[in-house]
Amino acid sequence: MAPRVGIVGIGHTRFGNSSEYDLADVLAYAATDALLDAGFLEHRKEIDQVFVANMASGLFCHQSAVASSMVSRLDMEPVPAELVENGPASGASAVKLGTMAILSGMADVVLVVGGEIMRKVSGWNATDIVSTMLDTETEYNMGLTLPGFGGMFTRMYMEKYGLTERDLALLAVKNHDNGAKNKYAHIQATCTVEAIADGPEADVVNNYIAEPLRMYSTCPVSDGAAALLLVNMDSPKAKLFAKKAVRIAGVASATDTHCVHNRADPLQLNAVRIAGEKAYKMAGLKPSDINFAELHDAFSILELAISEEVGFFERGKSFLAARKGETAITGRMPINTSGGLKSKGHPVGGTGVSQVVELVRQLRGEAEEGRQVKDPKYGMSVNFGGFGNNVVAVICAKD
Amino acid sequence: MIDFSMYDVKAPEILGYTCDKCGTSYYPAPMICRKCGARRDPVTKRNWTTFEMGGPCTLLTWTRVWNLPEGYNKKFLQFGIVQFENGLRASGRVEVDEPKTGLKLTASVEESDERPGKPVKIFVFQ
Numbered sequence: 001m002a003p004r005v006g007i008v009g010i011g012h013t014r015f016g017n018s019s020e021y022d023l024a025d026v027l028a029y030a031a032t033d034a035l036l037d038a039g040f041l042e043h044r045k046e047i048d049q050v051f052v053a054n055m056a057s058g059l060f061c062h063q064s065a066v067a068s069s070m071v072s073r074l075d076m077e078p079v080p081a082e083l084v085e086n087g088p089a090s091g092a093s094a095v096k097l098g099t100m101a102i103l104s105g106m107a108d109v110v111l112v113v114g115g116e117i118m119r120k121v122s123g124w125n126a127t128d129i130v131s132t133m134l135d136t137e138t139e140y141n142m143g144l145t146l147p148g149f150g151g152m153f154t155r156m157y158m159e160k161y162g163l164t165e166r167d168l169a170l171l172a173v174k175n176h177d178n179g180a181k182n183k184y185a186h187i188q189a190t191c192t193v194e195a196i197a198d199g200p201e202a203d204v205v206n207n208y209i210a211e212p213l214r215m216y217s218t219c220p221v222s223d224g225a226a227a228l229l230l231v232n233m234d235s236p237k238a239k240l241f242a243k244k245a246v247r248i249a250g251v252a253s254a255t256d257t258h259c260v261h262n263r264a265d266p267l268q269l270n271a272v273r274i275a276g277e278k279a280y281k282m283a284g285l286k287p288s289d290i291n292f293a294e295l296h297d298a299f300s301i302l303e304l305a306i307s308e309e310v311g312f313f314e315r316g317k318s319f320l321a322a323r324k325g326e327t328a329i330t331g332r333m334p335i336n337t338s339g340g341l342k343s344k345g346h347p348v349g350g351t352g353v354s355q356v357v358e359l360v361r362q363l364r365g366e367a368e369e370g371r372q373v374k375d376p377k378y379g380m381s382v383n384f385g386g387f388g389n390n391v392v393a394v395i396c397a398k399d
Numbered sequence: 400m401i402d403f404s405m406y407d408v409k410a411p412e413i414l415g416y417t418c419d420k421c422g423t424s425y426y427p428a429p430m431i432c433r434k435c436g437a438r439r440d441p442v443t444k445r446n447w448t449t450f451e452m453g454g455p456c457t458l459l460t461w462t463r464v465w466n467l468p469e470g471y472n473k474k475f476l477q478f479g480i481v482q483f484e485n486g487l488r489a490s491g492r493v494e495v496d497e498p499k500t501g502l503k504l505t506a507s508v509e510e511s512d513e514r515p516g517k518p519v520k521i522f523v524f525q
Contacts, residue, residue, distance in 0.1 A: 128468035128514075138427050141519040142491050143471060143511070148478050151462030159460075159500055211463040259427065261480045261488040266460070 005102045006245025007396070009038025009229030010357045015186040015345035018223035019119035023061050024069040026225045027052060027115045031074055034111070034227035039242030044074060048107035050081035053094035053114030054349035059129045060118050070113060087133045088298065089385030090114060091352025092392030096251045098230045108232040114353035115225025126221050130348065133386050135259045147218055149260055149387040150299030151210030156267050157301055158212060161316035165212055167323065169197035171300040172216040172342060174328055179339020181371040186222045186345030217300040222345030226354040246360045249378070250283030250395035258389050269309045271391040272382060276310035279393040287311030290395070291376035292334040292362060294355040296384035297341050306382050307335060310393065334373050337362060352383035356394055363398040411510045411520045414449040415487060426452060426487045452489065453506045456481035456524065459488070461498040470514035481506060481524055491522025
């Protein structure tokens, strides 16, 4: 019988502007927090494997070999360490590989750390670097960017289902409400629908980024890191940790065409749907079992589209549920309780790990007052790589 | 005599690929034909036929991007996804004043040197 994999330690830096600092320090700080949380700092050389998730340190920081650098910063040699790169889904890919390492029997304790320093370069340059994940000849060379695809996807969804820009503004209000209460969030400030949609200055406050997407429907450029300590819950080592494990019930990933234009229906995010289905199957759960979710809202439209693909809502109906408050903290399916990428921020290589940290905080009952979901049992995260071409879903359980 | 001032100026082109074995067309070219499994040799292009992409197309979706990446000194650029008459699709620049989904356009290929490095070929939909 396969061992159970659990999370016994979490760490997280505050997302924001850490551009004055070294990437290895930021990663190592989050890792140290996770080790302290697990009561395992003094035993760190007994860890079997380290996975460091990072998307583009070579481009953002002119720095490579960050896994080696971080392990050395933590005085953990000779623990094996490798880098995991899967674009903005690098973090959840590292969680998946850590889980696989334990399931394979090759490891009992795995440290997973994900992070990015994006703000060492200008916004102009960062937009270019992030765009390198697109298909080179058919997308990147045209001048296209990720917000560009977000805009085109949003327009298709609006024209098919009747979504409005105001609906997207309502998501921003909800996520900023949550993020304002999250000590790790990049933007800890609320916003109102009057300011960003209904009021006379809304066009200025909430300007277009990639029409019809506006600034408040687009995540910020963030620095930061998050970390998890994974353990084989059926190993004798499981008794060494300070906190009860939150179990990784399901983890799965899937791919879709790299070129968005080659999808038969560009509104269908097949990789999200398949990753979700596989994660549900592994966990023995169905969408209605999930109590809350962290969904990759790099653009607000993705919160809606992903929530439909993983079965929380019918296709084209998620924004109607959001209008009724069903995805708020007190709703029937709270989404992005952390503030999501919109408010918590999106250091690309770290986001997938950060999402799972939020699942653990909620399942432990450790989220801040006002954004703690009432007694959740199962949480799900979806980490979206590229424009949906490489997606990882994780389901965590409180046993 | 050789006259170095004489040389052909090749019009920029973007190529689509057709598998000779089953006739399926692609953009961009796959390594293996999805329909019949024929392998493509990127060097000799043997057993695959190339053709110039362009001509009449229909706009499927579009956006106007205001935060452009490094290299672009314009206030905004418009992008879209189009479908050609042969069913292939492509992403590129939309250069009409009032884009609208479903608009009939014509695709041409231009060379862009906006970004640092070698110039690249881009689709322009007008």
